[in-house]
Ligand code: NAP
């Protein structure tokens with residue numbers, strides 16, 4: 103099937119129109135016409151080869167919302183016309199320990215990611231959601247709850263689940279004290295979701311001028327992380343800190359703000375930390391540093407259903423796909439409120 107999308111041709115080349123083929127539907131496949139796709143900072147990392155393993159051309163995009171065009175004969179949960187989502191993964195082995203636990207993202211055989219991955223069946227490269235259509239095995243298709251704005255719901259497919267999974271794991275509930283580092287795409291979903299779970303929520307930001315938005319999005323307190331005096335006011339306070347910062351940074355400054363047995367969860371940066379972690383920061387106070395990678399398919403549906411019940415969507419700036427390169431530049435300057443979402447109708451203009 104012929105597809106139109108946008109791809110990066112190299113680590114330094116601008117994203118540009120790209121025509122390619124997707125497989126014909128297998129019996130368990132769902133064919134989806136993509137309406138919207140969110141722009142995650144990971145798309146930028148991958149397009150620009152920040153991790154060092156990108157193969158080109160790459161079609162990014164793993165926050166897709168669309169309408170089912172057709173389904174294979176074995177598909178039972180979806181039918182033509184349904185509104186659905188596709189997140190970071192499109193397949194996994196389904197029998198390893200992580201898959202059986204519902205953590206397909208950590209599949210022992212390697213999950214098949216929505217882009218920059220290899221199809222388990224035919225070895226072809228996967229191309230992501232910056233495109234007008236995708237073919238996905240039924241197990242990895244998410245149902246969009248009624249009443250959620252489709253453009254605002256797109257970022258739930260990665261930003262939403264990446265926040266939901268650690269909040270759930272660390273038992274965030276009524277009265278929990280949660281802090282979020284960085285107010286971007288993931289960070290703003292963290293404020294919304296932690297607040298909806300009943301937590302008392304603090305934003306750590308390095309930017310002045312985000313306070314008003316932070317309070318509107320769910321923060322109860324805002325702390326300028328570059329100001330030691332403000333940092334001192336939150337000593338020994340947090341049960342959970344969600345760290346969304348995408349680049350190397352010093353985590354030591356945040357450790358004293360964890361309460362007894364508090365945990366700092368790294369979800370943004372994945373490389374070596376340039377400033378060594380002071381062991382004393384975890385030894386004292388029985389504190390922990392943990393990490394979290396997206397979330398499983400079942401918990402993604404659970405998160406979407408929670409958002410449906412609470413009317414939670416992302417705050418988005420909708421762009422035509424022709425503005426994707428400018429959007430990346432603005433993301434690098436933290437100039438996004440709070441997620442770019444591509445209107446895929448623009449592909450045909
Ligand atoms: P984003 O929208 O660009 O937001 C990142 C925020 O972090 C910025 O708004 C800024 O907030 C802060 N920040 C940016 N650069 C910083 C720096 N050099 N030092 C300190 N703070 C900085 O990015 P995003 O889409 O939320 O993604 C965040 C990171 O999560 C990316 O690295 C992405 O690849 C990663 N990610 C991980 C997973 C996972 O499964 N673990 C899933 C999705 C994304 P302030 O201005 O408020 O400080």
Ligand code: ZN
Pocket residue numbers: 142143144145164260261
């Ligand atoms: Zn993402």
Ligand code: ZN
Pocket residue numbers: 194195196197198199200201202206208209210211212
């Ligand atoms: Zn597996």
